[in-house]
Amino acid sequence: MTTHFGVYIHIPFCKQKCFYCDFPSFAGREEHIDEYLTSLHHEMELGATSFGERGKLAPHTIYIGGGTPSHLNLSQMKMLFESIHANMQVKNVAEFTMEANPCTIDEEKLHLMKANGVSRISIGVQSFDDGCLQRIGRLHKSSMAIEKVRLAQKAGFANLSIDLMYGLPGQTLDMLKESLDKAMELGVQHISIYGLQLEEGTVLAKQQEMGRLELPDDEAVEKMYDYLVEYLPAHGFSRYEISNYAMDGYYSRHNTLYWQDVPYLGFGSGAHSYWRGKRYENPVDIGEYIKATAEGKFLYIVEENVSEKAHMEEFCFLGLRMTKGINREKFRVKFNKDIHEIFGDAIKEMIDRGFLQENDGALSLTPIGMKYGNIVFGAFIIE
Ligand code: SF4
Incomplete structure (x- = not known):
């Protein structure tokens, strides 16, 4: 029996699709959330047996990602946690992360997360510059991100990660510097920082095709990169992965499993699993996923042996x-x-x-x- 594995749970709903995002997430599908959560429950219930495990799953880490998990309302979030607790041993997990967006997290949700064993929150900040945020289609403002990070700290979360980006439309080195300074002031423990990639089909890629996107040139982006790779370690954040920096002891246990070839089970639409030498992938389409689980079967669009x-x-x-x-x-x-x-x-x-x-x-x-x-x-x- 495999004892060391991670669990990923995908919540594919977002309030609005960000202009750079090609993740399997959807805006305007709120009417499917309840049904989706029922499907997730069934999938988790079948999860242990379908992967040859017995009883409740005992993962090393749990990660609820998306999409925007904090987009669930309070009762939907309760429903999700009930399913997790019914099907998994949560008490002894080394890390239980939930992703959140500044505009959909509030005090009640934070308390519910805490009461249900969430030990780490990853907040999608991306930038503390309002202009940059607007140009990439984020709904929050910098002041809201600051307020929500502080709210999470007040709710007792001592392991907070934020996502930041560089190379954004209209972003200058000074803007990135300000964002990094702000992150330091807030006292978060972990920072994931990514260079913007223009992905096919996104709003930014379309703006680019129409010649309406003003991106910093390669030299400016390189300067941002050179700055941040010096800045973060100088401020106590060790770089432990290409895009990830952490204070001592605060590296992401869950993501480290992926990088170390450890098995994981993924639940939800578009989720991937890697189990006993095989890869699995659930359908990205929410309707297809709901239909399959309602019929009591798994509809892996990919099930392959890894050569x-x-x-x-x-x-x-x-x-x-x-x-x-x-x-x-x-x-x-x-x-x-x-x-x-x-x-x-x-x-x-x-x-x-x-x-x-x-x-x-x-x-x-x-x-x-x-x-x-x-x-x-x-x-x-x-x-
Ligand atoms: S909130 Fe995250 S998952 Fe949702 S559209 Fe924006 S980047 Fe994509």
Whole structure:
């Protein structure tokens, strides 16, 4: 029986679709929320047995993401927690995270979260500049984000993460600096910070096609990156993954499972699972998901065995995302092969180019390799 695994629960509802977002989330579908939560309950109920476990699931971590989990109203949130407690042992989880948006979180919801074992909140702030927020379609203002972070602290949450972004439309280095300063003032414990990517089908991508998007140029974005990678460690935040920084002891236990090739079960529309060498993916469409669970079956649109080749590649891509990198011995134990036997040429080339280093049995990205991670990941594809 597998004992060490994470659980992800997807809530695909949002108040409004952000202009950069291509996640499996939907605005204006509130009338489906109750039905969706019933489906989630059924899926979790069947979850243990369908994956060969007995009794209540005993995950190491739980993560409720989205979408916007805080978009659920109080009674819907209660319903969700009841399902989780009915199907999982929550008391001993190492970390129970819930994502929240500044405009949908309030005191009552925070107390409910706390009473139900949520130990960590991840708040989608993105920027403390109102102009930037408006240009990326966020509904909150900077003042509201500040107020809600403080409210969460007042409610007793001592493990808070915020998401920030750089390279946003109209964003300058000074604006990013102000956002980082504000994050420091607020005293959060964890920061995830991502460069804007223009994803196909998003509002920003369309604005770009129409020539109506003003983005900072590559040089300006690089300066933002160079600034933040110096700034955060200088303020007590260790970089433990390409886009993630934490105060001592506050790294994300749940996300670390993904990067360390640990199994996880995903519940909800569009959720992925990785279990006993197989990958599963639920339908993204909410209606299709509800229909399948109502019929008492799982409708995985993907159910595949992970080949050894794909497994080795992923082990490397994901492991290299972490600052501590890939442990050579762990690779050998997992695949019964030395990593140099499989990726020797790629490793040599990346070390020669200054992107990779090997110390004390671990292969990890150098600071410059962190900046150009995709080049390194591309080298770890087995022909
Ligand atoms: S709130 Fe999050 S999931 Fe929802 S649209 Fe915005 S970025 Fe996407």
